[in-house]
Amino acid sequence: MLIFIACFIGDLWSGSEGGVIKVWYGEAIEKSLVSQREEKRKTSFLVERSSIDLRDMVSDGGACPLPAVDVKLLLSDNSRSKVWSAGYLSFALWDSRTKELLKVFNIDGQVDTRFDSLSSQDPYSYETKQTLFSSPRKEKARSPVGFLQRSRNALLGAADAVRRVAVKAGFGDDTRRIEAFTMSADGMIWTGSANGSLAQWDGSGNRLREFLHHSSSVQCICNFGTRLWVGYMDGNIQLLDLEGNLLGGWIAHNSPILSMAVGRSYIFSLAGHGGIRGWNLSSPGPLDSILRSELIEKDVSYKNFEYMKVLVGSWNVGQEKASYESLRAWLKLPTPEVGVVVVGLQEVDMGAGFLAMSAAKETVGLEGSPNGEWWLDVIGQILKGHSFVRVGSRQMAGLIIAVWVRINLKQLIGDVDNAAVACGLGRAIGNKGAVGLRMRIHDRSICFVNCHFAAHMEAVSRRNEDFDHVFRSITFSSPSNVLLTTSVSGSAAQPLRGENGSRLPKLSDTDMIVFLGDFNYRLSDISYDEAMGLVSRRCFDWLRENDQLRAEMRYGRVFQGLREGEFKFPPTYKFDKHIAGLSGYDSSEKKRIPAWCDRILYRDSRASSDIECSLECPVVGSISMYDSCMEATDSDHKPVKCVFNLDVAHVDKQTMRQKYGEIMTSNKKVLYLLQGLEAFPEVNISTNDIILQDQNPAVVKLQNRSTEELACFEIIGQTPNSSGTPFSGFPSWLKVSPAVGIISPGQSVEVTLQHGQLRSQDYLSSTSGNSPGAGQEKDATLLVMVTGVYSTAMRDHKIHVKHGSRRDAFPSSGYNFADRFFG
Numbered sequence: 001m002l003i004f005i006a007c008f009i010g011d012l013w014s015g016s017e018g019g020v021i022k023v024w025y026g027e028a029i030e031k032s033l034v035s036q037r038e039e040k041r042k043t044s045f046l047v048e049r050s051s052i053d054l055r056d057m058v059s060d061g062g063a064c065p066l067p068a069v070d071v072k073l074l075l076s077d078n079s080r081s082k083v084w085s086a087g088y089l090s091f092a093l094w095d096s097r098t099k100e101l102l103k104v105f106n107i108d109g110q111v112d113t114r115f116d117s118l119s120s121q122d123p124y125s126y127e128t129k130q131t132l133f134s135s136p137r138k139e140k141a142r143s144p145v146g147f148l149q150r151s152r153n154a155l156l157g158a159a160d161a162v163r164r165v166a167v168k169a170g171f172g173d174d175t176r177r178i179e180a181f182t183m184s185a186d187g188m189i190w191t192g193s194a195n196g197s198l199a200q201w202d203g204s205g206n207r208l209r210e211f212l213h214h215s216s217s218v219q220c221i222c223n224f225g226t227r228l229w230v231g232y233m234d235g236n237i238q239l240l241d242l243e244g245n246l247l248g249g250w251i252a253h254n255s256p257i258l259s260m261a262v263g264r265s266y267i268f269s270l271a272g273h274g275g276i277r278g279w280n281l282s283s284p285g286p287l288d289s290i291l292r293s294e295l296i297e298k299d300v301s302y303k304n305f306e307y308m309k310v311l312v313g314s315w316n317v318g319q320e321k322a323s324y325e326s327l328r329a330w331l332k333l334p335t336p337e338v339g340v341v342v343v344g345l346q347e348v349d350m351g352a353g354f355l356a357m358s359a360a361k362e363t364v365g366l367e368g369s370p371n372g373e374w375w376l377d378v379i380g381q382i383l384k385g386h387s388f389v390r391v392g393s394r395q396m397a398g399l400i401i402a403v404w405v406r407i408n409l410k411q412l413i414g415d416v417d418n419a420a421v422a423c424g425l426g427r428a429i430g431n432k433g434a435v436g437l438r439m440r441i442h443d444r445s446i447c448f449v450n451c452h453f454a455a456h457m458e459a460v461s462r463r464n465e466d467f468d469h470v471f472r473s474i475t476f477s478s479p480s481n482v483l484l485t486t487s488v489s490g491s492a493a494q495p496l497r498g499e500n501g502s503r504l505p506k507l508s509d510t511d512m513i514v515f516l517g518d519f520n521y522r523l524s525d526i527s528y529d530e531a532m533g534l535v536s537r538r539c540f541d542w543l544r545e546n547d548q549l550r551a552e553m554r555y556g557r558v559f560q561g562l563r564e565g566e567f568k569f570p571p572t573y574k575f576d577k578h579i580a581g582l583s584g585y586d587s588s589e590k591k592r593i594p595a596w597c598d599r600i601l602y603r604d605s606r607a608s609s610d611i612e613c614s615l616e617c618p619v620v621g622s623i624s625m626y627d628s629c630m631e632a633t634d635s636d637h638k639p640v641k642c643v644f645n646l647d648v649a650h651v652d653k654q655t656m657r658q659k660y661g662e663i664m665t666s667n668k669k670v671l672y673l674l675q676g677l678e679a680f681p682e683v684n685i686s687t688n689d690i691i692l693q694d695q696n697p698a699v700v701k702l703q704n705r706s707t708e709e710l711a712c713f714e715i716i717g718q719t720p721n722s723s724g725t726p727f728s729g730f731p732s733w734l735k736v737s738p739a740v741g742i743i744s745p746g747q748s749v750e751v752t753l754q755h756g757q758l759r760s761q762d763y764l765s766s767t768s769g770n771s772p773g774a775g776q777e778k779d780a781t782l783l784v785m786v787t788g789v790y791s792t793a794m795r796d797h798k799i800h801v802k803h804g805s806r807r808d809a810f811p812s813s814g815y816n817f818a819d820r821f822f823g
């Protein structure tokens, strides 16, 4: 069974694999719940027997008008006495009283008759099911043979399951497929598909309009009042009015929104990772902006700052393994205030064979290599002495990035996520490219990207392109949830977030980015001898004038918006190995001109350098050290390091909640608005007593006496108090239309009540004495439930309905169940 619902007249409908739809009769269930203990067995048997297989009923000698696809969605339309069932690309519409199939149609609203051919494409046969589910049970005996047999069966079963998934995917991966279903307060039906589109249908299955507001798959749709909330696969929620206009949207979770429900003045969302958040029903709305500005005014009371130092190091290790002394010299902590250490290495592993292998590994999501592990281990050893722990790492081919944090800061840091971008051959091989780590410090996201760009003096534009490619295409596995974590309870934080819809997980979203690595920019317009001359006289300032990177950045061609600290260290490339000091520069025939290949650049949340750290500009970094490490002679590059002073503004959530509460209860403008939201729409009912004769309709007029508020109404049956059962509130002999709706201020709605067809041959009446049969007088109590649009606070009005009849005039229709069960 994939879904079941309680239809308004108390029947249970269920949808299962392969297009099976069953109905369990409400009367039978009700009887089984109230009957005496001795009768329990009999009555539950009756429930079982009362279920009918609708697929069976509508099949005619093997030909079935219903597609054999899993029935994943069911919806009961009280007003029109209909049930919708949906699966994959098709819908079926049923009469909920007679269980007649009214219509089968596809997602375009076209009545389609080609379903039989579709279903035969699914080769997952009954036979396969048998082997999958029954054979392991037979192997209960725990003999060694049994074990082998079981393992074999398990393997075969797994293979089957994989095949089945593959087949299903091939069959069911159409992104137009239906994923969600709801009926809105105005009686319209809304569906959402995997391609992100939403469609509005009328009650008879005519497709009216289509909307596309987001490209992620719709997972659930929820309606309350005049608004629709749509939950998407990527964790976004969007808010629409009943005309389909987008009112707002936000990232609600960093995993799919599985379900939403309304309770009191909140809408709650359930995410795939199990988290639940509540969002105020009235938001977005005018209250938000007032709360936002009021809260910002009080920010001194809840604003806090975290200060720490971050050491970032980069080294092209040239496929060597460094000595302990080199590493110590490079990663020496200048002060105990350093709380985070980020290390990026290039050329940890190279060689064609290794690159091909790592490219293959990338495609199946594996990473790391023995050399990579060695580096992480030795650096970890050194940092462990200062109580650092590693919180994340990523390797792609020769590139590694890893982050260690001091143990006492670990609680501030989370959501570590990684990414990799290949820039080598065909942008597929990782000999050049980038690996990144993103993490949250307090509520802010900080991202470190270790890059290795194209080599060679003349490849400047290629390097610029590499940067561009990395910046644009780097994607982390989960969406940036920075703004999320500022949430106090959803409601409080919502005013602090941008109101506008989806935010793509792009690098530009992060509060701080640090690019480190071997960018490979060289010195241009200078000869080897000139350069060596300047180096030996330590005239690095002069040499810097020839630096390609600085020139390209001045022209705005690369690292746009990023800054670099002043540096006084000698060029870090290219050295003969194991020769100390400035005399170590390339002495080979190639005479490569020294260059500052290895650099560290950054951007924080400031637009300009004179802005102070605040909640609006929450991350401010400044450089306290930028240097190379001449002591390390293991590679042809020298390592570099940069120490940042980092200020992170964050919110003391407890205090902020308190301030929020104070504003909510004392601010005049807020109170005035709240009063408006809470005002309850008064609805008058023209009559509380209705007597129906035969098939003659009676009309009840609902009138909205409020001058401002919309009123939503829904008519349900009152559950008999004495029986205490959840079923059979709504009389099956009564048609009420419309049973849901919205009344504008000052307007009224006429609801028609009519004696409808009795459900097909009330077979239970023969076994129950008090069930009103045909021709007898019947009565029922209906509840007209009225709510506003911003709160679930509800008022109900009772209507008593009596029906008398002069003739026995109930046409029988549908299937004769009495014959089926008792005949």
Ligand SMILES: *[C@@H]1O[C@H](CO)[C@@H](O)[C@H](O)[C@H]1NC(C)=O
Residues within 6 Å of the ligand: 107, 108, 175, 176, 177, 178, 192, 193, 194, 195, 196, 197, 210
């Ligand atoms: C998305 O799916 C709907 C049906 O669910 C379909 O009408 C629409 O054309 C599809 N849109 C795209 C872009 O495929």
Ligand SMILES: *[C@@H]1O[C@H](CO)[C@@H](O)[C@H](O)[C@H]1NC(C)=O
Residues within 6 Å of the ligand: 265, 280, 281, 282, 491, 492, 664, 674, 677, 678, 790, 791
């Ligand atoms: C949500 O909004 C309602 C008004 O619709 C208000 O009464 C309630 O206090 C709000 N709750 C929170 C937590 O903001």
Ligand SMILES: *[C@@H]1O[C@H](CO)[C@@H](O)[C@H](O)[C@H]1NC(C)=O
Residues within 6 Å of the ligand: 500
């Ligand atoms: C937000 O949406 C409004 C209305 O659609 C639009 O005018 C505004 O420019 C948007 N703001 C941003 C930051 O996208």
Ligand SMILES: *[C@@H]1O[C@H](CO)[C@@H](O)[C@H](O)[C@H]1NC(C)=O
Residues within 6 Å of the ligand: 684, 686, 703
């Ligand atoms: C609506 O109900 C109120 C209070 O019950 C009553 O005073 C008023 O006359 C009613 N108005 C109409 C039009 O029924």
Ligand SMILES: *[C@@H]1O[C@H](CO)[C@@H](O)[C@H](O)[C@H]1NC(C)=O
Residues within 6 Å of the ligand: 721, 722
């Ligand atoms: C059910 O009936 C009892 C007594 O008849 C009454 O006290 C109680 O309020 C009723 N409950 C409901 C939900 O109407």
Ligand SMILES: CC(=O)N[C@H]1CO[C@H](CO)[C@@H](O)[C@@H]1O
Residues within 6 Å of the ligand: 684, 703, 704, 705, 706, 707, 708, 745, 746, 747
């Ligand atoms: C019955 C009743 O009071 N109806 C009111 C509904 O609202 C309109 C406009 O606000 C009033 O004019 C009606 O009197």
